[in-house]
Amino acid sequence: MLRIAVPNKGSLSGPAADMLHEAGYQQRRESKELRIVDPGNEVEFFYLRPRDIAIYVSSGRLDIGITGRDLLVDSGANAEEILPLGFARSTFRYATKPGTATGVTGLDGMTVATSYEGIVAKHLADNGIDASVVHLDGAVETAIELGVAEVIADVVETGTSLRNAGLEVIGEPIMKSEAVVIRRTGADAEEPKVLQFLRRLQGVLVARTYVMMDYDCRVEQLEKAVALTPGLESPTVSPLHNEGWVAVRAMVPSKEAQRIMDDLYAIGARAILTTAIHACRL
Ligand SMILES: Nc1ncnc2c1ncn2[C@@H]1O[C@H](COP(=O)(O)OP(=O)(O)OP(=O)(O)O)[C@@H](O)[C@H]1O
Numbered sequence: 001m002l003r004i005a006v007p008n009k010g011s012l013s014g015p016a017a018d019m020l021h022e023a024g025y026q027q028r029r030e031s032k033e034l035r036i037v038d039p040g041n042e043v044e045f046f047y048l049r050p051r052d053i054a055i056y057v058s059s060g061r062l063d064i065g066i067t068g069r070d071l072l073v074d075s076g077a078n079a080e081e082i083l084p085l086g087f088a089r090s091t092f093r094y095a096t097k098p099g100t101a102t103g104v105t106g107l108d109g110m111t112v113a114t115s116y117e118g119i120v121a122k123h124l125a126d127n128g129i130d131a132s133v134v135h136l137d138g139a140v141e142t143a144i145e146l147g148v149a150e151v152i153a154d155v156v157e158t159g160t161s162l163r164n165a166g167l168e169v170i171g172e173p174i175m176k177s178e179a180v181v182i183r184r185t186g187a188d189a190e191e192p193k194v195l196q197f198l199r200r201l202q203g204v205l206v207a208r209t210y211v212m213m214d215y216d217c218r219v220e221q222l223e224k225a226v227a228l229t230p231g232l233e234s235p236t237v238s239p240l241h242n243e244g245w246v247a248v249r250a251m252v253p254s255k256e257a258q259r260i261m262d263d264l265y266a267i268g269a270r271a272i273l274t275t276a277i278h279a280c281r282l
């Protein structure tokens with residue numbers, strides 16, 4: 001049975017459960033459940049604190065886990081990223097009151113508050129900066145106002161939390177993060193159950209980013225039309241009852257669907273339809 005760690009709370013937990021559900025796995029019914037077995041898929045899910053997941057996976061007791069890239073790096077655990085999942089996207093950045101410093105080189109002698117001590121200590125050392133790091137569990141934006149630190153390093157998505165605290169980011173992002181699937185470093189890359197799990201999640205990612213497009217076009221316009229909708233392998237082209245016309249079917253990135261429909265219409269394609277993809281295995 002494949003043993004998988006899933007975040008039990010915070011920003012990762014809801015989207016991770018949604019993705020697993022879309023991939024056909026049973027998920028817990030209430031938030032107090034700490035583990036469930038999905039017998040049909042031969043998988044056992046363990047609901048753990050996002051911060052602890054890399055540690056469990058590196059121990060080898062759990063086969064794979066879903067966590068944030070920033071949490072994986074911060075943990076220093078012997079685990080590696082095998083699939084980015086595209087949700088819980090954030091940057092990790094320094095921030096201060098305006099006028100305190102303009103970049104990491106100005107942080108010498110200061111105190112930096114963060115929940116991600118591992119990332120920050122390494123980044124300061126890599127840049128040759130001698131600053132103290134104070135660990136706080138969360139809500140670190142308040143640390144400056146309360147005099148615990150001159151600088152914070154924290155997760156930034158919209159920047160609302162920083163603005164509300166009267167802080168501004170300084171320097172370049174320390175890292176970019178998103179939810180990722182991890183496994184123990186050096187674990188068997190060809191384990192069939194792991195590969196099947198990854199294929200299912202990849203199927204969800206593709207279903208979320210592509211739509212199916214169908215249209216009719218004149219044979220003379222087919223080459224131009226196919227250049228607009230090359231599909232993943234190659235589009236399906238079928239004859240129509242009306243001679244001189246063909247029906248074309250191809251997957252296109254959902255973000256570009258409207259522009260592609262305009263371009264197809266402009267070259268004479270008609271009956272252009274898009275439909276959602278619910279699941280796929282490439
Ligand atoms: N506002 C946000 N937008 C996008 N991703 C976020 C946001 N806040 C946190 N994350 C991401 O979610 C992951 C875990 O953070 P989260 O704050 O949800 O959990 P936590 O801080 O470990 O737990 P707690 O809920 O106890 O604070 C990290 O990978 C982080 O980058």
Ligand SMILES: O=P(O)(O)OC[C@H]1O[C@H](OP(=O)(O)OP(=O)(O)O)[C@H](O)[C@@H]1O
Nearest residue numbers: 138139140155156157158159160161162
């Ligand atoms: O840029 P924003 O869109 O404002 O998002 C970033 C905020 O979200 C997270 O906080 P969370 O809600 O997890 O609270 P925490 O600080 O207690 O972890 C993170 O720690 C930031 O405070």
Ligand SMILES: [Mg+2]
Nearest residue numbers: 010011138139
């Ligand atoms: Mg948090």
